[in-house]
Amino acid sequence: MFENFLGNLKQKFQDHLNRKEEEKREMEKMQREIDFERKRVFQDEFKKNALKIAVGQAKKDAANKSGLQKLRSLNRLRRLNEPNATDPGNFFANFSAYTQRNLAKREENLKRTQAMREEAKRIREEDMKKRMEQRQNRTPSMVR
Incomplete structure (x- = not known):
């Protein structure tokens, strides 16, 4: 209960x-x-x-x-x-279109920048590998 x-x-x-x-x-x-x-x-x-x-x-x-x-x-x-x-009343439509274009450009720029950074990183890594290989391939007579 x-x-x-x-x-x-x-x-x-x-x-x-x-x-x-x-x-x-x-x-x-x-x-x-x-x-x-x-x-x-x-x-x-x-x-x-x-x-x-x-x-x-x-x-x-x-x-x-x-x-x-x-x-x-x-x-x-x-x-x-x-x-x-x-018509100045088209301000909102124009502003919206302007904002959309800017956002699209920003995204495109971010992608391009990211691709450039990745490419630069890859080139640096390849450079580092080449230097390490050259260092390892040296003969003892070449070492001072």
């Missing part, structure tokens, strides 16, 4: 812990989904407003600066107002 009571109590406690763990996993999953959705919404809003912001900044720079800086700002403003202007 007492063992049955302890077993029942232990089972209830275990069920409670399992339920809490499951709730915790669900909350973490929902939080990840919410964060992902927020990020997507932010990027969409950024893309919508990026052109307006860039045009406004170019106008402000053109008004405040002088000389060559003003000319650059005016040219930038003119390029942004062209109908086929590049």
